Amino acid sequence: MSELATHETSAASFALSAEQEELRSRARALVEREGFAERSLEWEQTGEFPWANVKALAGEGLLATTIPVEHGGNGGSWMEGALVLEEIARACWVTAMASLGEIGVQSQALAAYGSDEVRAKYLPQIASGDLICSVCITEEQAGSDIFSMSTIATDDPDSGEVVVNGGKALISRGDVAGLFVVYVRWSQDPGMRPIGAVLIPRDTPGLTIDEGRETLGGEKLYALSFDTCRIPASYVLARENGFKKMLTAFNGQRCLNAAISVGLAQGAQDAAVAYVKQRVQGGKALAEHQGIQWMIADNEIEIQSARQLVWRAAAAASGGFPNRHDAAIAKVVSNEMALRVTDRVVQLFGGHGWLKEFPAERFLRWARYGPLGGGTPQIQRTAIAREVLK
Ligand SMILES: Cc1cc2nc3c(=O)[nH]c(=O)nc-3n(C[C@H](O)[C@H](O)[C@H](O)COP(=O)(O)OP(=O)(O)OC[C@H]3O[C@@H](n4cnc5c(N)ncnc54)[C@H](O)[C@@H]3O)c2cc1C
Structure with a gap:
């Protein structure tokens, strides 16, 4: 485990239960074991759906993280969903997007608002990765x-x-x-x-x-x-008159979209930390130059801050759905944070950051999705202002 990861875990234990820590470690171990990062560019280049990863997640019970126990799932909350998705996005955005619906909004909307018939028919299939x-x-x-x-x-x-x-x-x-x-x-x-x-x-x-x-x-x-x-x-x-209730599920989606932004920003930062420690310029490692250290520090500050907002929004849902205001704030901050962090990471790699063989460029592209999907920052800001001004 890297120094960064050790530090992150000690900070996280402030807020996570032992079970949540265990879930997060299990997700991280699976992502590493199955080589999610190594194959991430391949899914993009072939345009193939990452079935191997989705099946591996299902095999570990992670795809069923938020599906109710009575329908073949693990009955976790949005918080558990956010923790798992962050770990996936840290390695492979394509897989995070591929499993977002199963871990999040679609399965939750079905569980909360579906008839008994559709819940019994579809949720077990979603949990097993047989139905997307x-x-x-x-x-x-x-x-x-x-x-x-x-x-x-x-x-x-x-x-x-x-x-x-x-x-x-x-x-x-x-x-x-x-x-x-x-x-x-x-x-x-x-x-x-x-x-x-x-x-x-x-x-x-x-x-x-x-x-x-x-x-x-x-x-x-x-x-x-x-x-x-x-x-x-x-x-x-x-x-x-049912849109408001559907929107509650969508507020959960916003938290999970934000968790993906935090995950990919962390993945980019991890790659940058490893790179600046081994790349020597001016007779010493890049990591020893103060200008570089400050960029790493800015990334760390921004990632940690956004993660807390995502956890706050997800945890506040306490078995229900996150509220619109918390979810909107978490989404705007995380989406925009990921753009800044991944841009800095490309800079930390220098010209090598532009090359596909290094991970920096793919994190930058992935970060661009966050503010486009699941309600743009402009729309979130409108909602935030409405709440503040009412
Ligand atoms: C990778 C990806 C995956 C997607 N997957 C799905 C999916 O599975 N299902 C699905 O339904 N959709 C999906 N979308 C679509 C996405 O939800 C929409 O692109 C998004 O809602 C914005 O809609 P639009 O593209 O029509 O942009 P527009 O609504 O045309 O907006 C254009 C710009 O104007 C801004 N804008 C619009 N209205 C206002 C306003 N009132 N005030 C200020 N600014 C405003 C927007 O923020 C945006 O920056 C996906 C998009 C992407 C990029």
Whole structure:
């Protein structure tokens, strides 16, 4: 274990229970044993879904971290989810993104708001890594402005089914997901009231998925289209007036998105610490130059501070969902911190930081995702200000 990791553990024991420390160590050991860091660039370059890593996480019981015990999971909270995701992101952002839904928002939304039928059917499959979920909110014309979405769900009184029409854009894991949590509107009324969510299995007639678009992080993003997709009424997660409850799950997602930012920033810092200790310039290791030490110190200060906010937001949920304000603050601070830290890390590597064979450049690219997904910093700041000013 590096000096940094030892130091980090002693600081962490201030806040974590023995069980949480054990969980974190187990996640770290698995990530190292399975070589998540070593293969991380490969997943990006091939665009393949990291099944090997997801299966390894499932085998260790980590994919089921937050799934209720009665549905094959470990019954952990958002805090446990954040700890595991931080360890994954420290080595491989692609895998962190691949398991975010299972460890976080989709499985939690299903557990909290799904019917008995869908919980019994899908949660054990998610826990075992046999079923990947994807959340579908964004539309080509409705990004941050969620309430302008046009995908619509209507009840068919004859069959008792729900019929969904419309389309989604920029969706992760459209290639592999077996189940989509799709946000819909139930009427054309304006504002939040008509927005709810349904579950649409991949094999539903009328669902088509495109070939995906190339991205900065390697993972393709997909467009889905729903042409008279029929689902049982038991596949509804939220009807009209249900958006607020879905948002509670989304506040959890924000904590976990923030945990990923903290993890990848820590991974970048670990790589930089190792590099500046062995790279000699001006007759001594880079680490002995004061200017370098201050950059390492700034990284440490920022990572530790952001981590505390993530833990605070996740821990305050105490078995429920994190509140919007805490989650928004944790997300903005962590996302923006990761951009600064990974940028500094590229600088610490110098020109070598630009090379793909060194880890610095990939952490910088990965950090760019945080402020784009799960609600941008602009939207989070609007929500934070609204809370402060009310
Ligand atoms: C890697 C990746 C994975 C993704 N995966 C998914 C997924 O699985 N499911 C899903 O549903 N979506 C996903 N998204 C989409 C993501 O959630 C949206 O890109 C995000 O919500 C922003 O929407 P937009 O791209 O339409 O940007 P816009 O909403 O068009 O925003 C453009 C810019 O304007 C700013 N802005 C917008 N409105 C305001 C305002 N009122 N005040 C101030 N500034 C504002 C934004 O902050 C942003 O900087 C993913 C995106 C990425 C990059």
